[in-house]
Amino acid sequence: xxxxxxxxxxxxxxxxxxxxxxxxxxxxxxxxxxxxxxxxxxxxxxxxxxxxxxxxxxxxxxxxxxxxxxxxxxxxxxxxxxxxxxxxxxxxxxxxxxxxxxxxxxxxxxxxxxxxxxxxxxxxxxxxxxxxxxxxxxxxxxxxxxxxxxxxxxxxxxxxxxxxxxxxxxxxxxxxxxxxxxxxxxxxxxxxxxxxxxxxxxxxxxxxxxxxxxx
Numbered sequence: 536x537x538x539x540x541x542x543x544x545x546x547x548x549x550x551x552x553x554x555x556x557x558x559x560x561x562x563x564x565x566x567x568x569x570x571x572x573x574x575x576x577x578x579x580x581x582x583x584x585x586x587x588x589x590x591x592x593x594x595x596x597x598x599x600x601x602x603x604x605x606x607x608x609x610x611x612x613x614x615x616x617x618x619x620x621x622x623x624x625x626x627x628x629x630x631x632x633x634x635x636x637x638x639x640x641x642x643x644x645x646x647x648x649x650x651x652x653x654x655x656x657x658x659x660x661x662x663x664x665x666x667x668x669x670x671x672x673x674x675x676x677x678x679x680x681x682x683x684x685x686x687x688x689x690x691x692x693x694x695x696x697x698x699x700x701x702x703x704x705x706x707x708x709x710x711x712x713x714x715x716x717x718x719x720x721x722x723x724x725x726x727x728x729x730x731x732x733x734x735x736x737x738x739x740x741x742x743x744x745x746x747x748x749x750x
């Protein structure tokens with residue numbers, strides 16, 4: 536988080552300097568430049584975007600799966616690996632991009648489960664369809680990002696959706712699993728906002744019915 540904040544500050548600083556402004560940021564210029572160069576060379580944030588799809592798929596499963604079926608991580612891994620979220624008209628290239636192996640899903644969950652509800656909320660946030668692509672080392676969406684964080688109503692709605700998803704996930708997960716995650720605590724001003732999601736269709740239910748619990 537601190538690294539992302541430093542990188543974002545560097546992007547703001549360099550952009551404003553190019554515009555002839557002199558923003559006051561408590562970081563030396565060498566550190567700012569080094570941060571931008573290092574992040575672009577290593578590709579850290581783009582790789583993080585690539586990795587987040589697995590955990591958002593898992594959260595997506597829990598948000599849509601009928602509760603009477605008792606959703607679990609094992610069922611989520613099976614459902615996603617078997618193409619449960621693939622569009623019916625997906626071509627070979629799309630299938631390759633959207634298919635996740637169980638090992639990939641398990642690794643994504645281990646690394647990013649705590650952030651899952653927030654990442655998922657960003658992916659489905661109707662009021663800003665590009666929100667999930669805001670990166671601290673990319674000034675493409677910098678103005679939109681500034682506008683977003685300054686809009687209290689939109690910000691609270693976004694966090695409200697994340698809180699709703701987080702609470703539902705905690706309720707549905709195995710208790711021992713949920714307790715280990717230590718999800719973020721939202722301030723009292725944030726209240727749950729139901730994104731009013733649907734459930735699985737007949738084809739998706741068939742995939743889920745094929746799940747066999749490990750012995």
